[in-house]
Amino acid sequence: MPELPEVETYRRYFEETALGQTVAHLEVEDQRQLTTDFDTLQQALKGAQFTGAHRIGKHFLINLSTSKTLVLHFGMTGDLAYYRDAEDTPRFARIVFHFQNGFRLAFIDSRKFGRVGLAESIEAYRQEKRLGPDALDISLLQLQASLGKRKAPVKSLLLDQKILAGIGNWIADEVLFQAQIFPAKLANQLSSAEFKRLHAAILYVLKTAIEEEANYGNFPKTFLIHARGWDDSALKPAERQVCPQHRTPLNIIKVGGRTTYFCLVCQPQ
Ligand SMILES: [Zn+2]
Numbered sequence: 001m002p003e004l005p006e007v008e009t010y011r012r013y014f015e016e017t018a019l020g021q022t023v024a025h026l027e028v029e030d031q032r033q034l035t036t037d038f039d040t041l042q043q044a045l046k047g048a049q050f051t052g053a054h055r056i057g058k059h060f061l062i063n064l065s066t067s068k069t070l071v072l073h074f075g076m077t078g079d080l081a082y083y084r085d086a087e088d089t090p091r092f093a094r095i096v097f098h099f100q101n102g103f104r105l106a107f108i109d110s111r112k113f114g115r116v117g118l119a120e121s122i123e124a125y126r127q128e129k130r131l132g133p134d135a136l137d138i139s140l141l142q143l144q145a146s147l148g149k150r151k152a153p154v155k156s157l158l159l160d161q162k163i164l165a166g167i168g169n170w171i172a173d174e175v176l177f178q179a180q181i182f183p184a185k186l187a188n189q190l191s192s193a194e195f196k197r198l199h200a201a202i203l204y205v206l207k208t209a210i211e212e213e214a215n216y217g218n219f220p221k222t223f224l225i226h227a228r229g230w231d232d233s234a235l236k237p238a239e240r241q242v243c244p245q246h247r248t249p250l251n252i253i254k255v256g257g258r259t260t261y262f263c264l265v266c267q268p269q
Contacts, residue, residue, distance in 0.1 A: 002074040004135060004166035005209035007058045010080050014053045014062070014105075017082035021099040022049045022065075029094045033109070035071070035117030044068050044118055045097070054122055056131050057165025061122050068118050071125060075113030081106045135166040136206055140199040147187040147195075154190060154198070155183040156256035166206070170225060173261050175201045177224040182267045183260045184253065224250075228261040 002010070023045040031038050044066060052063035062070040072078070081090045084103050089096070093106035095116055107116060119125035133142060146163045147154065157163055158172045167175070176183045179201035181194055190198070205223075212218040216225055227241040227250055241250045243263035250261050 001076050001168070002058060002078055003168040003171060004058055004206060005214040007055055007060055007074060008210045009213045010074070011053050011055045011060060013080060013082070018097070018099070018105040019050055019053055021101060021103065022047065024098045024100045027096040027098065030112065033094055033112060033115055035115050041118060045070070056122070056126055056134050057161055059125070059129065059131065059165070061119070061125060063122075069121055069125060071117055071119050072107060073115040075109060075111065075115065077109055077111040078114035079108040081108055130162050131165040132161060132163045133165065135164045135202055138164045138202070140196065143199050144195045147190070150187040152187060153184045153255045154181060154187045155258070155260060157187050159256070159258065167202070169258050170228060171205060173228055174205045174224050177262060177266060178205055180266050182269045183262050184255050224261060
């Protein structure tokens with residue numbers, strides 16, 4: 001599933017390709033993937049220029065010269081491709097933006113859980129979805145202020161998009177492993193030193209993932225993800241998974257209903 005690192009990679013790709021282009025028309029295979037009706041969307045996009053590419057968590061927002069904002073949500077399998085010739089149209093191109101310069105941008109989505117539509121503005125969308133600050137932008141002080149008084153497991157709060165946007169299940173496990181914090185520890189019991197480690201780990205994990213363009217196989221050997229896996233539906237039995245530091249078996253618990261991998265040696269209770 002495209003998480004913050006993938007969406008940031010798409011955003012950068014978009015900036016290098018479709019940004020600045022003017023839309024000639026729009027092609028939509030299945031209108032159920034639109035959150036704005038087709039005619040309204042076509043009208044808003046025709047002749048509009050893509051003037052900015054923003055991201056809040058895994059939500060991708062494109063400024064239009066016509067003052068509206070286009071929102072792409074990548075669902076389970078969303079991706080982007082920029083190309084010119086019809087014969088290069090990727091398989092599963094569900095929505096295609098045709099530009100006046102003859103190039104095209106495809107919203108690729110094999111499983112069709114992705115959504116495309118309009119918002120009034122980035123701020124209006126943020127409020128409507130009640131999204132907290134992007135996980136890459138949150139400061140240590142903000143993090144401590146939002147979590148410090150909460151009597152809830154730190155992992156559950158990290159996953160709450162209203163507190164900070166962009167942390168999914170594998171990222172939360174990786175962040176807590178790197179910060180050496182027990183995932184079910186109550187946030188109001190975290191020390192200042194633990195908050196510092198937590199904030200540094202959020203930045204470290206996300207920046208590393210973005211640098212590697214979300215190619216998980218290339219992540220450092222010290223990352224939990226090689227043992228844990230990133231696809232929660234394909235989790236392997238615990239006994240085969242060992243801590244990258246200690247080579248001792250990982251523990252699995254549920255925190256807030258979510259499967260959680262951790263090392264009891266690195267992350268004592
Ligand atoms: Zn360990």
